[in-house]
Amino acid sequence: xxxxxxxxxxxxxxxxxxxxxxxxxxxxxxxxxxxxxxxxxxxxxxxxxxxxxxxxxxxxxxxxxxxxxxxxxxxxxxxxxxxxxxxxxxxxxxxxxxxxxxxxxxxxxxxxxxxxxxxxxxxxxxxxxxxxxxxxxxxxxxxxxxxxxxxxxxxxxxxxxxxxxxxxxxxxxxxxxxxxxxxxxxxxxxxxxxxxxxxxxxxxxxxxxxxxxxxxxxxxxxxxxxxxxxxxxxxxxxxxxxxxxxxxxxxxxxxxxxxxxxxxxxxxxxxxxxxxxxxxxxxxxxxxxxxxxxx
Numbered sequence: 001x002x003x004x005x006x007x008x009x010x011x012x013x014x015x016x017x018x019x020x021x022x023x024x025x026x027x028x029x030x031x032x033x034x035x036x037x038x039x040x041x042x043x044x045x046x047x048x049x050x051x052x053x054x055x056x057x058x059x060x061x062x063x064x065x066x067x068x069x070x071x072x073x074x075x076x077x078x079x080x081x082x083x084x085x086x087x088x089x090x091x092x093x094x095x096x097x098x099x100x101x102x103x104x105x106x107x108x109x110x111x112x113x114x115x116x117x118x119x120x121x122x123x124x125x126x127x128x129x130x131x132x133x134x135x136x137x138x139x140x141x142x143x144x145x146x147x148x149x150x151x152x153x154x155x156x157x158x159x160x161x162x163x164x165x166x167x168x169x170x171x172x173x174x175x176x177x178x179x180x181x182x183x184x185x186x187x188x189x190x191x192x193x194x195x196x197x198x199x200x201x202x203x204x205x206x207x208x209x210x211x212x213x214x215x216x217x218x219x220x221x222x223x224x225x226x227x228x229x230x231x232x233x234x235x236x237x238x239x240x241x242x243x244x245x246x247x248x249x250x251x252x253x254x255x256x257x258x259x260x261x262x263x264x265x266x267x268x269x270x271x272x273x274x275x276x277x278x279x280x281x282x283x284x285x286x287x288x289x290x291x292x293x294x295x
Contacts (some may be wrong), residue, residue: 141177145289229243
């Protein structure tokens, strides 16, 4: 009996069906992969938040410093800085410093350096291009009202005291850290290590409405998980948040919005914030230790 082969039309129909199925399934696979990375990031920030609580238990309920001077000389070969996420040691040679993420202030409480970065954000460029292994620094921005660097008063440099957790009025609504980028130049993003509130109360400065590098620090919340970011909070929990954007119509604001880069605010933000605005405590709510004062 003669064996009949597939016709060209039948083959084209099969190929068309496969193409349609691929077009349906590939976006689903991509979404599943993105969701998995977001879940991993949520777990990472949860572990970091719990690590800070364990640290506080060992240091009289004092918040982890952003960084402290390491052992050794203050400058030159052998000088170092110990950050919450690692240690930068000046060893000489081709690099200014060598970065060791297993030697950070929180590492003893987590014992896992790999959870110190976002699975998506780790691919962002690092500003520490002169550091060996500088690409391993995390892409999380810390709340600069909570993470401060203790240092002695010297000349014109004022002493900055470490924060005791009793100063934090509402730990569950006080930001610890969040997915962030350095957005002063939206077309050239890099990892960011701190984030500031929308309005600087002591200096009377709007941190997010300007176009220069001096007033672009607040818009750093990076919605790199399909438009949302993940944040850790002072009470130890972590959750997804959406960046808050300034009103549309300004070219710089629109550029940030298109890149999913915004702020974190308890209320809708105006185009510009001025001193005396009664809503400043609400704008700064997630950053401030004293919620009523906004600072």
